Amino acid sequence: MQAVIFSAGLGTRFKPWTDTHPKALALVNGKSLLQRNIEYLQSFGIKDIIINVHHFAEQVEQAIVENDGWGSNVLVSDEREVVLETGGGLLKAKSFFNPGQPFVTCNADILTNLDINKLVAFHTKNKALISFGVTNRQSSRYLLFDDNNRLCGWKNTKTGEERISIHKENLVQKAYSTVVLFEYDIFRLMEEKGFSGKFSLIDVYLSLAAEHLIMGYDHSGDKLVDVGKPESVAVAEALFP
Numbered sequence: 001m002q003a004v005i006f007s008a009g010l011g012t013r014f015k016p017w018t019d020t021h022p023k024a025l026a027l028v029n030g031k032s033l034l035q036r037n038i039e040y041l042q043s044f045g046i047k048d049i050i051i052n053v054h055h056f057a058e059q060v061e062q063a064i065v066e067n068d069g070w071g072s073n074v075l076v077s078d079e080r081e082v083v084l085e086t087g088g089g090l091l092k093a094k095s096f097f098n099p100g101q102p103f104v105t106c107n108a109d110i111l112t113n114l115d116i117n118k119l120v121a122f123h124t125k126n127k128a129l130i131s132f133g134v135t136n137r138q139s140s141r142y143l144l145f146d147d148n149n150r151l152c153g154w155k156n157t158k159t160g161e162e163r164i165s166i167h168k169e170n171l172v173q174k175a176y177s178t179v180v181l182f183e184y185d186i187f188r189l190m191e192e193k194g195f196s197g198k199f200s201l202i203d204v205y206l207s208l209a210a211e212h213l214i215m216g217y218d219h220s221g222d223k224l225v226d227v228g229k230p231e232s233v234a235v236a237e238a239l240f241p
Contacts, residue, residue, distance in 0.1 A: 002097060003046045005037050006086050006178075007108040008054035008079045013229050014109075022056040024108040025063055026227065028236045033108050033227060034063065036240065038070045044116040046104060047072040050096045054083040087190070087199040094187050105201075107178040111240050112224040114179050122217045123181045130186065130205065133177030134216040135224060142173035143205075143216060151214040154206055165209035174216055176202075177224055 011023030024034040031039075038049060049072050053060045057080050064074050077093040084092055090105065097103060102123075104116060114133045123131035126149075134143060144153035146168050153164040155173060180201070193207050205214055225236040 001046050002048045002050065002103045003041045004050045004090060004093060004105040005034065005108050006052060006089055006105065007034060007060060008052040008083050008089060010055050010083065017230065018055065022060050024060055028227065028233060029241055032063065035070050036111055037106055037108055038072050042072060049073065050075050050077055050093050052077040052079050052089040052093060054079040082198065084198045086201040087195060087204050088197055090201065091187065091190055091195060097184065100184050102181060102183050105180045105182065109227045110178045110224065111227060111236055112177060112179060112222060114177060114219045114222050119179065119181055119217050126213060126215050128215040129183050129208065129212040130180060131215040131217050132180040133219050134174035135177060135218065135220040137175045139175035143176055144171040144173055145216050146171060149216045149218065151205055151209045151216060154202060163206050165206050174218065177219065
């Protein structure tokens with residue numbers, strides 16, 4: 001199986017580190033976020049990895065070369081000209097994927113021990129197009145699910161904005177973990193929906209949810225840290241030695 005690690009973000013919340021470095025190379029107990037995610041994927045036998053780059057792209061590329069991909073086959077999707085967010089970044093990398101084969105994506109700045117084998121089993125059992133990790137943790141933005149863990153919508157609790165794809169009563173809100181399993185057909189569907197350029201995967205999910213099965217795999221209780229701000233490094237270091 002192949003995987004993508006989204007590593008192109010500007011990391012504006014992670015200053016001053018990101019004034020001179022990409023956030024993906026920020027250290028947690030002596031290992032970069034990028035290395036930790038590569039090793040996380042390796043622990044499930046995933047060694048064919050695509051990484052998108054934009055902010056200080058040359059530093060990421062140099063780290064990959066100097067460390068021989070940390071034991072993985074790492075390919076780089078170049079977004080130097082413009083950062084494309086998660087959806088645009090995935091679509092730009094289409095040529096790197098094996099046609100017809102499912103694949104995993106994750107974000108460089110999220111550390112978790114979610115069991116990808118269990119995510120795959122959940123995805124296969126439900127015959128889903130997309131399955132992703134979710135938990136019951138606090139967030140300002142939630143994905144909304146029905147009683148069968150099917151994605152129905154999205155909500156921003158700070159602004160009150162809601163986007164509902166499937167109207168049902170008593171939707172359950174859960175926080176997105178960014179570890180996602182896709183069927184290869186996602187590329188055809190994104191193109192048919194007219195997605196291009198810069199866009200978020202959340203937009204893709206919400207546009208497809210009414211017609212295709214998109215599932216939330218609840219792994220509450222697992223370790224998960226969003227290393228989005230410098231102060232979150234200490235939390236990450238406590239959980240990930």
